[in-house]
Amino acid sequence: LHDYERLVRIYRLQPPVGFADIAQFNAALARELSQLHRSEQRPLAQSLRGGTQTERNLPAGNPLIADFFAMLDTPIRDYIARLRDHDVHPTDRRKSANYRIAGSWSVQLQPGGFHINHVHPQGWLSSAYYLELPESVKDSTSRAGWLKFGEPGFPIVACPPDHFVEPAAGMLVLFPSYVWHGTVPFNEGGRRLTAAFDVVPC
Numbered sequence: 001l002h003d004y005e006r007l008v009r010i011y012r013l014q015p016p017v018g019f020a021d022i023a024q025f026n027a028a029l030a031r032e033l034s035q036l037h038r039s040e041q042r043p044l045a046q047s048l049r050g051g052t053q054t055e056r057n058l059p060a061g062n063p064l065i066a067d068f069f070a071m072l073d074t075p076i077r078d079y080i081a082r083l084r085d086h087d088v089h090p091t092d093r094r095k096s097a098n099y100r101i102a103g104s105w106s107v108q109l110q111p112g113g114f115h116i117n118h119v120h121p122q123g124w125l126s127s128a129y130y131l132e133l134p135e136s137v138k139d140s141t142s143r144a145g146w147l148k149f150g151e152p153g154f155p156i157v158a159c160p161p162d163h164f165v166e167p168a169a170g171m172l173v174l175f176p177s178y179v180w181h182g183t184v185p186f187n188e189g190g191r192r193l194t195a196a197f198d199v200v201p202c
């Protein structure tokens with residue numbers, strides 16, 4: 001069902017017009033998101049440790065966030081196009097010509113923080129877009145700060161993660177919303193800033 005090789009897809013986003021490269025765009029978007037984190041902290045976030053998550057959907061009226069949503073269209077449509085037609089698999093069988101963003105937010109983790117394993121019950125496709133990362137993600141032994149898949153959010157069975165993605169700034173990862181995912185804890189090297197959203201067919 002998880003079929004990570006087929007259903008966990010990585011995209012490198014192209015910067016919108018007016019930005020020299022994706023790093024320049026990320027720096028500008030990170031400033032906007034930082035303001036939201038200052039004003040919209042969610043102290044009782046259920047799946048975060050050592051970080052904050054923005055409370056409401058990202059404000060699409062903000063020009064930079066509108067640019068971000070516009071950048072998502074090509075990879076989302078590519079992901080959907082690659083799904084199988086007329087297939088009973090729970091991800092493929094919802095394949096649709098159109099989609100909408102069902103929710104969007106940002107997560108900021110400080111060293112010592114991590115996102116506990118979770119799923120997105122309201123989504124079809126879920127995501128992580130990386131703006132800033134701690135240096136420690138370059139350590140492929142500890143995998144600190146990496147995205148991990150396949151480990152349930154409750155300690156009932158011995159079921160360690162069985163798929164990892166090494167994040168990079170400017171990378172978008174799309175995956176089925178029902179797949180357990182979280183972040184490997186990291187302890188040093190600066191903040192980890194991401195934006196995320198759920199997609200549903202329509």
Ligand SMILES: [Fe+2]
Pocket residue numbers: 118119120126181196
């Ligand atoms: Fe998530």
